[in-house]
Amino acid sequence: MKMSEGVEWTAHACALLAALPPGLGLPANALAEFHSLAPAYMAKHMQALARAGVVESLRGAAGGYRLARPSADISLWDIVEAIEGEEPAFRCSEIRQQGPCVTPNSDFRRPCEIHAAFGKAEMAWRTHLKSVSLADVATEVARKSSPQKRAAITVWLQEKIR
Amino acid sequence: MKMSEGVEWTAHACALLAALPPGLGLPANALAEFHSLAPAYMAKHMQALARAGVVESLRGAAGGYRLARPSADISLWDIVEAIEGEEPAFRCSEIRQQGPCVTPNSDFRRPCEIHAAFGKAEMAWRTHLKSVSLADVATEVARKSSPQKRAAITVWLQEKIR
């Protein structure tokens, strides 16, 4: 059970967007270049985020991606949901309703115990991810980076920002 | 991000084993038949559980699988770990250390913020799964099933049990 690496890519990309002045954005090319990632593949993942309404896309010469709402209102779960989809990792196929010992009067209205346990566990996981916003991530990343690095980023942004 | 269906199969199979008198087991064939599942594929998954030490395998004419320890000491996480492996779903490849803005004096001893957030969320998920034992599941399943069904299971077990 492994998560798509697209989640990591877009999470870092969105953290970068969150560090920008509000309303501004970057093209997918720049987002990929910032972490030395494959540009075309990054673009594909950003499309998924645009479809999910996490970011807004703007076509044309000065186009690119920007956050669709304030960074404090976007959680890591929003990104996971956009890339991976909302359906749970554990999918109950109700195999308890199959087999030689299933009697006709069996009552399956009560939820499957195993299904319920996995559902609760996954809910806890989502809750944690929902509690972390892009603003949290961006400020923490900025706080930890050296002045030299912040200056380098500022210079790099000069010619990329929209 | 989806979990192998083998987890569902083996979880139900282990719940059945947990309902048996202690020390007794069933062959993979019977475990598959009980839920109308593909016998060969069920056998493959049970092998993984045997390698992980969740169940013990006994070859030969009267062989089969039985729980390696009391059902109260086996959690759903043990099963997930056996089938899916122990590595986390979110794998941090440290892309923050790549790119044009990484200065030579950058300090990456502090953990990646995004990595940390996903790690904590996943830990909560595991904790939930570790808190549910096979004994819990088995007793709850038994409590909810009708007397007719329990009788049918008893009859079916007569000729399968080891």
Place this chain on the structure above:
DNA sequence: GATATCGTACTCGGATATACATTGTCCGAGTGGTGACGG
């Protein structure tokens, strides 16, 4: 000189190949039970 139009450069979006992991199946290795044989 101002304005409208055309061309161009740049960006997103989806369709299309490729690689890899999961799913599914089969046959060989090993083991206990059973029957036959000999004492």
Place this chain on the structure above:
DNA sequence: CCGTCACCACTCGGACAATGTATATCCGAGTACGATATC
């Protein structure tokens, strides 16, 4: 009648094929800017 041996049926274990999903790339659609021609 009892003990021993060989055979057989049954089970696990790992190797092998098929399928599906994630990964990776490319080309077409759309848009804004700038140059050019015209009034």
